[in-house]
Amino acid sequence: MRLETERLVLREWRDEDKALYAKVIGDPVVRRFFPGLGTPLDAAMGIERARERLKQFGFGFLALERKSDGAFMGMLGMAPFNENIRAAIPGHPEVEIGWQIGQQFWGQGYAPEGALAVLRFAFGTARLDEVVAITYEGNLPSRRVMEKLCMVHDPDGSFEHPDVPVGHQLRPHVLYRIRRPVWLAPG
Ligand SMILES: CC(C)(COP(=O)(O)OP(=O)(O)OC[C@H]1O[C@@H](n2cnc3c(N)ncnc32)[C@H](O)[C@@H]1OP(=O)(O)O)[C@@H](O)C(=O)NCCC(=O)NCCS
Numbered sequence: 001m002r003l004e005t006e007r008l009v010l011r012e013w014r015d016e017d018k019a020l021y022a023k024v025i026g027d028p029v030v031r032r033f034f035p036g037l038g039t040p041l042d043a044a045m046g047i048e049r050a051r052e053r054l055k056q057f058g059f060g061f062l063a064l065e066r067k068s069d070g071a072f073m074g075m076l077g078m079a080p081f082n083e084n085i086r087a088a089i090p091g092h093p094e095v096e097i098g099w100q101i102g103q104q105f106w107g108q109g110y111a112p113e114g115a116l117a118v119l120r121f122a123f124g125t126a127r128l129d130e131v132v133a134i135t136y137e138g139n140l141p142s143r144r145v146m147e148k149l150c151m152v153h154d155p156d157g158s159f160e161h162p163d164v165p166v167g168h169q170l171r172p173h174v175l176y177r178i179r180r181p182v183w184l185a186p187g
Contacts (some may be wrong), residue, residue, distance in 0.1 A: 001059055003117040009165040010062040010114055012075060013047045017063050020072040021047060024102045033139040035164050046075075053079050059126055059159060064101060064114055074101030076114045077120055078131060084135075088162045089175060093132040095122070099145065106141070112148040119149060133176045136161075143174070150177035 003010040018040070024030055025038025025046075038046075046061075053060035061077035078097040086092050097118055099111045122128045133151055135142040138160070146153075157175025164171040 001061070001062065001121075002052055002066075002132050003114075003121060005113050005117050007067055008073075008110060008114045008117075009067055010066040010117060010184050013051055013063050013067060013094075017072060018044045018047055021063075021075065024074045024100060027103060029067050030035065030100065030174050033136045033142070033170060035168055035170050040102070050075075050079070051079070059121065060149065061098065064099075064108075064110075066115065069103075073105045073110065075099065076101070076111065078118050088120055089134065089161070090157050093130065093175075094157075095128055095131050097122070097131050097133050099142070107149075111145045115145060119178065123184050130177060130179045132157075134159075134161075136170045137172045138170075138175045143176070146176040151178040 001010075001012060021156070022038070022040040022043035025043055026040070028037060047159050050061040054062075056136060057080065059077070060079045061075050064073040064076045065071065066073055076099045078095055080095050081089070081093070082085075088182070097115055099115060119131060122131050133142075133146050135146075143153075154175045154177050159173055159175070160166075160171045161173045
């Protein structure tokens, strides 16, 4: 899987991405809405998992690269939920879109630009019916990206994230949805 936009390349992972991705998820500012920092082991395991899912489903979380200078920016893509998370979300949606990029790249519309290409792939090539996004309720930048994509907040979809300790302030999560446009519907 490889997607391109005007300014971005979304590509499959290389081994050398592991150290670069570890820097992104090890940054306390990037992780301020997560219950902890990501370790180098988390980065390596996340990349291996993404590779497996790309093989299994034909889509997954991808490495995000800036076209102009080839800079590694972070992760952006879509994947089926882990079963324990899916079970915790009302209605049990199947596939999420998600993003995590280095702070030096923020505020330039890169995440919505890349995510739009992922949604085109989701509804065009992969023929999915729906894609959702979840985030901590206070993660306003991530919610802004969802809104820029015309994803719709589902107030009935709020849930407590099962991987965040009970009672932790980052546990309440919100759900945004987007469905395949009718003009792309099969038949
Ligand atoms: C969420 C994220 C991917 C947005 O990426 P982005 O490429 O900066 O997206 P945009 O440029 O469209 O900016 C989205 C919003 O982020 C906020 N933002 C922009 N620059 C910012 C900065 N330097 N610091 C904090 N917030 C900023 C603004 O609210 C912006 O909305 P606006 O365009 O209406 O002003 C990025 O902030 C990120 O990686 N955050 C850390 C990881 C994370 O929380 N991921 C989501 C987990 S669910």
